[in-house]
Amino acid sequence: MPAESVDPDHKAFLDDYVGRLHRATAVDDGIFARISATRASWLRTRERGGRVIFIGNGGSAGIASHLAIDLAKNASVPALCFSDASMMSCLANDYGFEDWIAHAVRLNARAGDCLVAISSSGRSKNILNAVTQARKMKLDVITLSGMNADNPLRNLGDVNFWVDSRSYNIVETTHQFWMMAAIDLVIGRAEYPAS
Numbered sequence: 001m002p003a004e005s006v007d008p009d010h011k012a013f014l015d016d017y018v019g020r021l022h023r024a025t026a027v028d029d030g031i032f033a034r035i036s037a038t039r040a041s042w043l044r045t046r047e048r049g050g051r052v053i054f055i056g057n058g059g060s061a062g063i064a065s066h067l068a069i070d071l072a073k074n075a076s077v078p079a080l081c082f083s084d085a086s087m088m089s090c091l092a093n094d095y096g097f098e099d100w101i102a103h104a105v106r107l108n109a110r111a112g113d114c115l116v117a118i119s120s121s122g123r124s125k126n127i128l129n130a131v132t133q134a135r136k137m138k139l140d141v142i143t144l145s146g147m148n149a150d151n152p153l154r155n156l157g158d159v160n161f162w163v164d165s166r167s168y169n170i171v172e173t174t175h176q177f178w179m180m181a182a183i184d185l186v187i188g189r190a191e192y193p194a195s
């Protein structure tokens with residue numbers, strides 16, 4: 001089959017898929033206000049000598065890692081994520097999987113830091129417990145969730161993003177888009193060299 005011709009079933013699937021992505025990523029003033037508030041939170045964090053800490057599981061852990069390096073390198077806002085396998089296995093083994101991120105926050109965060117908690121379902125216990133720990137330590141909290149409108153993560157932050165989709169990949173892609181927009185808003189440009 002020539003590369004230009006598309007299986008009609010695939011076209012129908014992809015048309016629907018792209019429609020879902022467009023609906024999820026459609027922006028309004030509410031989303032713009034949240035992205036602007038995220039920028040302000042990150043700049044306040046930097047001014048008081050803090051760091052932005054990104055957390056997530058699975059695909060969201062990958063997004064957390066990408067956001068942390070881009071915010072630090074491209075926008076000069078100190079940022080990190082918990083991706084060290086030895087630390088993760090130690091804390092999960094010693095305290096349980098549902099509490100390992102809370103303990104990573106306890107050990108690594110300070111008052112004045114900002115926690116960005118990413119969970120597509122908004123239901124992962126280790127993310128919810130980490131937010132509770134962050135609140136105890138007086139961190140700012142930004143949440144990103146999706147799926148059910150009443151998921152428990154959705155209202156726990158100072159700034160809360162929610163994607164109206166039940167597709168993991170659409171929710172994750174939208175989270176990444178919003179956070180990348182916030183990073184580029186800090187920089188003030190959409191285009192810049194890598195170094």
Ligand SMILES: O=C(CO)[C@@H](O)[C@H](O)[C@H](O)[C@H](O)COP(=O)(O)O
Pocket residue numbers: 057058059060061118119120121122123124127168169172
């Ligand atoms: O990327 C995906 C699904 O697309 C998976 O890796 C997904 O992130 C994992 O199943 C996570 O454990 C789901 O947790 P959460 O985002 O709902 O908190």
